[in-house]
């Protein structure tokens with residue numbers, strides 16, 4: 670007799686799987702205080718959950734997963750908590766990198782690495798280097814990440830490269846973001862019940878679908894993932910177009926200029942003709 674595993678929700682109902690899921694992992698502190706534990710214990714439990722969530726999304730065919738682990742604003746938390754989060758980043762790399770690598774996961778970082786200690790920066794860089802050719806899923810860890818800081822960094826680099834205003838369009842701008850080689854997120858999940866974006870992927874989330882759950886991050890499990898993916902599969906995405914004209918796929922039309930032009934190159938084509946974001950938002 671052939672053994673069958675129990676059918677997953679995804680086996681029955683999913684019609685579309687998002688290519689890129691991004692998650693605001695919130696609620697570690699509340700999870701811990703409900704149990705009389707320290708906030709640091711909550712972050713440890715949250716870190717444990719990351720491994721399970723990566724595997725679950727990879728199994729469901731998601732190609733890109735971006736996790737908001739530490740924001741540019743989080744430096745303002747108590748010193749003890751900031752130190753614990755920095756230590757956790759190092760530990761999670763030490764403990765998980767080989768398993769991630771064996772499972773075909775490519776690791777990326779989004780944000781600014783420079784305020785981290787040289788040792789921690791090196792650890793992150795080595796993990797990125799080790800996994801750079803893996804193709805099953807790309808996991809981007811947003812650590813010391815802020816959407817506004819990212820946009821400012823892009824503007825600074827555009828100015829430093831000497832680009833004139835007429836050469837800057839959406840495709841060029843995108844190529845200066847930390848996420849230049851990633852598709853925009855299709856689905857942004859926030860755990861722990863808050864309904865705000867908290868400076869996460871501000872540019873990239875223009876047409877993302879949002880999903881919020883009251884579940885605290887350490888408890889966000891495979892059943893929760895299936896629920897989020899099911900809700901997403903029933904969303905109608907329009908990318909600013911009317912229903913009848915909406916593209917059948919999940920992807921907006923590609924920007925006219927997708928690559929950074931070499932400094933001194935001819936200006937790109939005028940913007941507006943073929944841009945996916947040309948119509949008013951719906």
Ligand code: FPP
Pocket residue numbers: 694695696697698699700708712713715716737738739743754755757758759761810861886
């Ligand atoms: C929010 O919980 C969580 C974070 C500060 C980011 C998520 C961090 C982890 C999952 C652990 C660290 C991960 C890595 C990769 C180092 P909160 O403290 O804001 O919860 P609260 O709102 O209930 O207080």
